[in-house]
Amino acid sequence: MNRLLTRVALVAATMCIPIASASETLKIGFLTTLSGQGAAIGQDIRDGFALGVKHSGDRLGGVPLEVQYVDDQLSPESARQTADRFIKLNKVDIVTGVVYGSVLIPILPAILASDTVYISTNPGPADYAGAKCNKNLFVAALQNEDIPQAMGRYAASKSYKRVALMAANYPGGREAIVGFKRQFKEVAVEEIYTKLGQLDYASEIVTLRESKPEAIFFMLPGAMGINFIKQFEAAGLTKQIALLAPGYSADEDTIRAVGDPVVGVFNASQWAADLPGALNQKFVEDFTKTYGRPPTMNASQGYDTALLIDNAVRKTGGKVRDREALRQALRKAEFQSLRGPFRFNTNQFPIHTLYLRVVQKDASGKIGNKLVGELLPNHADPYAAECKL
Structure with a gap:
């Protein structure tokens, strides 16, 4: 089923998928990664969004809906061309779906300048949470430092003294390390940055073995994290060094691949x-x-985005061309989020709770995450004070 849906999405990359037709149709450009190493994340976000649309009666806000699903190929240039087409040719009302900050950041200025609303299903760059905040940018997922801050809080609660840090060298990875350090005040024994898309960690594992940390926090998205965990275990380090992960590196897709x-x-x-x-x-x-397949946190972000849009469009009375009415309704965020209490801060990034989970195997041998408790209740990112909205 998943392979079939992926093929449908790829075929749809250059055409519209109308869900209904009417004089005033809500047009959404859904630009995400559906091929290559980041495909699993993009597919989860897309499928969560599609389920949210289905649960909303195949409309959003009660109005007819037209969604274009396009593969960005993890390429900023490909994404730029698609975003340009969305805005100028298709005249979409909302753009959403991008997985990686390295793709989003180059295309975001043009989207926002066109007075098109962008709703982020994944990246929440620090610059745009602060001084570059924009009336047309809403982040339905999280700020890039949210989850790393939560894991930094957990590491501090365990009284670790020797912690290594490793992240992919792209905006989301670098900001993850900054976030972890906000809550964990000890000096890292190692701070390692890898190429985005790197799959071989032999050199990094040698460094970790030699530095002998008590724990390592890593931010390696998609296949990167999967390969790292496999190689870390093969090197015999799992019993010596605790792995501390963001949720997306210990979620159902990783569990299926790693075991x-x-x-x-x-x-x-x-x-x-x-x-x-x-x-x-x-x-x-x-x-x-x-x-x-079971959902991941990425799928939940896609679903929440659909419900956020559904509520906002409904609040406008279906006036999808009225940008200011749409923005005002989005700011109120009067929808039921899967994650529990949710509201937008003044920078239009979420205030929400970050939870601790642990991967466990039950009596039947099934492996999955179990909720442990709250790490950062009602958490707001540290950049909102810099936003002048």
Whole structure:
């Protein structure tokens, strides 16, 4: 089922997928990574969004909907061309879906300058949380430092003294290390940056073995994190060094790919499959049934984005061309989020709770995340004071 949906999305890369037709149709350009190493993340975000649309009656805000799903190929130039087409030719009302900050940051200025609303399903760059905040930018996922700050808080609570840090060398990775350090005040024994997309960690593992940290916090998205965990375990380090992960590096896609080596890994997320609430339970059940795999935090971000748009468009009375009315309705964020309480700060980034999860194996042998508790309740990012909205 998932392979079929992926093929459909790729075929749809240059055409519209109309869900209904009417004189005033909400047009959304969904630009995400559907091929290469980052494909699993993009597919999860897309599928979560599509399920949110389905749960909203195949409309958003009660109005007809037209979504264009396009693969950005993890290429800023490809993304720029698509975003340009979305704005000038297709005249979309909303752009959303980008996975990586290295793709989003180069295309964001033109989107925002066109008075098109961008809703982020994943990256939350520090610059745009602060001085570069913009009336047309809303972040439905998180600020890049949110989860790393939560894991820094956890590391501090464990009284670790020797911690190594490793991240992919791109905006999200660098900001992750900054976030971790905000809560964990000890000096890192190693601070390693790898190439985005790197899959061989032999050299880094030698360095880690020699520096002998008690724990390592790593921010390696997608296949990068999967390969790192496998190689870390193969090197015999899992019993010597604790792995501290962002939720997206210890989620269901990683669990499927890695298996037992990820058991016992503590990780932080703004969402968990076992959070209480009927809506979250329905999301988990329906996502699993529809796509043949359990949802990840990335899928939850796509779903929340759909529900955020649904509520906002409904509040405007379906006036999808009225940008100011749409922005005002989005700011209120009067929707039920899967993660629990959610509201926008003055910079239009979320105020929400970050949770601690741990990967466990149950009596039947099934591996999955279990909610442990709250790490940062009602957390707001540190950049909002710099925003002049």
